Amino acid sequence: MQYDxxxxxxxxxxxxxxxxxxxxxxKLQLKEVGKKAYVLQQNERCRHLYFLNSGTLRAFHLTARGKESTVMFAIADWWITDMYAFTNDQPSVMNIKAVEDSQLMCLSYPDLELIWEKIPKFEKFFRILMQKAYVREQLRSIQNLSLPATERYDRFVSKYPAIVKKVTKKQIASYLGVTPEFLSTIRKER
Amino acid sequence: MQYDxxxxxxxxxxxxxxxxxxxxxxKLQLKEVGKKAYVLQQNERCRHLYFLNSGTLRAFHLTARGKESTVMFAIADWWITDMYAFTNDQPSVMNIKAVEDSQLMCLSYPDLELIWEKIPKFEKFFRILMQKAYVREQLRSIQNLSLPATERYDRFVSKYPAIVKKVTKKQIASYLGVTPEFLSTIRKER
DNA sequence: AATAAAAATTAATGTACCTTAAGAATACAA
DNA sequence: TTGTATTCTTAAGGTACATTAATTTTTATT
Known part of the structure; x- marks a missing residue:
């Protein structure tokens, strides 16, 4: 069922x-959101950690001038939240929005602390989760610094084929740090 | 003494x-390295996690064309390693080199596993460490995507004043993802 | 099916940042 | 102290990518 x-x-x-x-x-709460619904709004408090049962979410930062930068995508079997805001109880620095209808499991920070206390194995589990997330972000930083946009696009497509199927080119462009127009010229060259 | x-x-x-x-x-091993010494070489196996007692280290990725990208700096009281290589037992994707004479504590992966097994509190400690590292990297990604070089420089200087004192402009440039020449023109404008 | 809205593409022009090259300042070694 | 390397700066010219704007294609709404 829903917990499988x-x-x-x-x-x-x-x-x-x-x-x-x-x-x-x-401790889990089920949540269903429709396409384009906000799971989290920037500057709001981020009260939950989410696990995706189905659907697709996108986390993105919005600048004062209205520029969107995609922080991450999440599909079924992924965990997602604004980890900075969630763990430091600070206003969130990103939005999380449904790319398509999605079903999520929600876990609050107080409940997560209870779980850590009562079942230390969960400390291990989240240690591994955070470790993998850190490594993923660090490798992304390295690629953003060292590779031109064209190679970043190729690697994104081969690393995340399931995500490529779900999201728009515009959203991929904002993950890679280029405009949709430029991504379009990159793709023409393939 | 050295463990304080x-x-x-x-x-x-x-x-x-x-x-x-x-x-x-x-389980800790003390290691002293002189300025410019390599603590880790790219493509080698990464056998240790390091904690800096004193000095300064720099982790950087080197592309085939010889371009350096600084992944992170570490000063006293910081942990550093190639987390990808260390935890997956893969060839490392970065070099770690002493910016100045440094003293480090080294911990091997087998020993770390022993510690986790025997003292579950260390799972919690590393969960927190990885969580903070993840958040740091994610905020860096957001800034790299959303801010021009000039603001990235300003924020680096105000966030890491202790590091600015230790490393060269060239190394800061390669952390920000710009050339030293361009960083120089940015700095002229201040 | 018709209309509206959003995404994707194309092309012209513009700019942030790179490359190359040379000189000046700083650190390093003999 | 002198020479040598390395860093830092300056400037000219070049390129990857942005901006603007118009057109086409796809998706969503009635």
Whole structure:
């Protein structure tokens, strides 16, 4: 049922007993959002960590001048939140919006702290999750600094084919840090 | 003595007993490196996680065409390694080199696993460490995508004044993703 | 199906930043 | 202290990418 995906996601890294699993799932809230709905608005407090059961989300930062920068995409089986705002209880620095109808599991920070306290295995699980997220971001930084846009696009397409199928070119452009017009000329060259 | 800094660093987030602290420090190896010495070479295996007692290190990626991109700097009280290579036992994607004479504590992956197993509090500590590193990298990505070089420089200087004192303009330029020549024209405008 | 709205493309022009090259300042080694 | 390397700066010319604007294509709405 609705907890299968999230439990198997966690199960890749730690083994939970029945009791632990049911304590954990008792803290989850199901949320359904329609396409274009906001899961989080920039400057608001970010009260939840989200796990995607289905659908697609996009996190993006908006500058004063209205420029959008895509921070990340999430599809089924991914975790997403504004980690800065969520863990520091600060106004969020990004929006999270549904690219298509999506189903999410929500976990509040107080509940997450309870879970960490009661089931230390979850510290391990989140350590691994954060470690992988850190590595992903660091490799992205390296690529942004060292590669021209054309190669960044090629690598994005081959690394995230499932995402490419779901999101617009405009959204990919804002993830890569180029305009949609320029991405279009890049693609013509292929 | 030599363990004071690292223990107080850890103590900010978890409280260790005497026995735990001494088990932990028993796994640490002291290393001294001279200015310009390599702590890690790109493509080599990355066998250690490092904590800086003193000095300054710089991690940078080198492209086939010889272009350097600075991934991060580390000064006293910072942790540093090629986290991708270290945790996945893969060839490293970056070099780590001493900007000045430095003293480090080294921890191997097998020892770190022992520590995690024996003292679960260390899972929590590293969860927090990875979480902060992830947030730092994500905010950097946002800034790289949304701000022009001149503002990225200003923010770097105000966020990391202690690092600015230690490293060259050329190294800062390669962290910001601009050439030293262009950084020079930016600085003239201040 | 018709209309509206958003995305994608194309092309002309513009600019932030790069490349090359040379000179000046700073640090390093003999 | 002198020479040598490295960094930093300045300036001219070049390029990757942005901006603007118009057209086409795709998607969403009634």
């Amino acid at each position: 995906l999230i439990l198997s996601n966690i199960g890749k890294y730690v083994k939970l007993t029945e009791a632990e699993a049911s304590f954990f799932t008792s | 800094l690292i223990l107080s660093n850890i103590g900010k987030y978890v409280k260790l007993t005497e026995a735990e602290a001494s088990f932990f420090t028993s």
